[in-house]
Amino acid sequence: MKKLVDNIIQLYCEFDHANLDALGDIYHRNIVFVDPVHRLKGLDDLVSYFKSTMQGTSECVFSFSSPIVDGTNACLEWQMHYRHPKLKGGDRLTLDGVSRVQIAGEQGADMRIIYQRDYYDLGAMLYEHIPVLGRVVGSLKNRLAVQ
Template sequence: MSANTEGFKTFWEQLTPERVAHIGEYYTDDAYFRDPFNEVRGLPAIRKIFDHMFVQLHEPRFTILEVVHQGDTAFFVWDFTFRMKSYKPEVVQTIHGSSHVRFASDGRVSYHRDYWDAANELYAKLPVIGALMRWLAKKMA
């Protein structure tokens, strides 16, 4: 694993509100970020997403399970654990996903796209939406 990949992995596994403030050490100024809920470009927009995560969730934590690295590209497989502040805060939730990352020539990330199943990993666990999702899944099967 390259030093860039290892540094990025460590950053995500040790992410805290304080470390979000230093996100520019790991992302280029014009970095692109996309996940199932967001598509943004630039450090302020990326920082806002992760600041918001710490406002909405208790103890959010990424555990990197696998890393594949080739050239300037890396692929991370991860588990994201957290507790929602507004819904069943006592229950630990887990989302399994992956991230496709490209490193710029200076070693920072210029492209970051997260892939995870929002329907099954998140929506299906919510009371009203979850019941609707399960009903739709049965009808589609």
């Protein structure tokens, strides 16, 4: 289990278009992947989603804190560092998140992620960095913080 978690972390620390083919090394063919945007089923859909998400992104790498592993479940706290020319002038942005993963398969090479749920603030990732919408979201957050 620890080796698979280490492989997950290594893949995402070097995340780019070139290593999307390696997703099959860590994800089960029947993966269920859930995040604030989508619910996907199957490795092909996951690869397609990541490919489309990466389009136009000039950087997307992750850093991780110490994972929590319990049996066939793991919790990974991460920061995604990314750049997109349409978000905040192409500046490097950082997003905090957590992934909960469930592992299937026998100990060793057959182990794969069968379920992953990512938790992150979609507004912090996207909406806050779009010129007009970002001001609206920021204003709403400030109002809520005062109350």
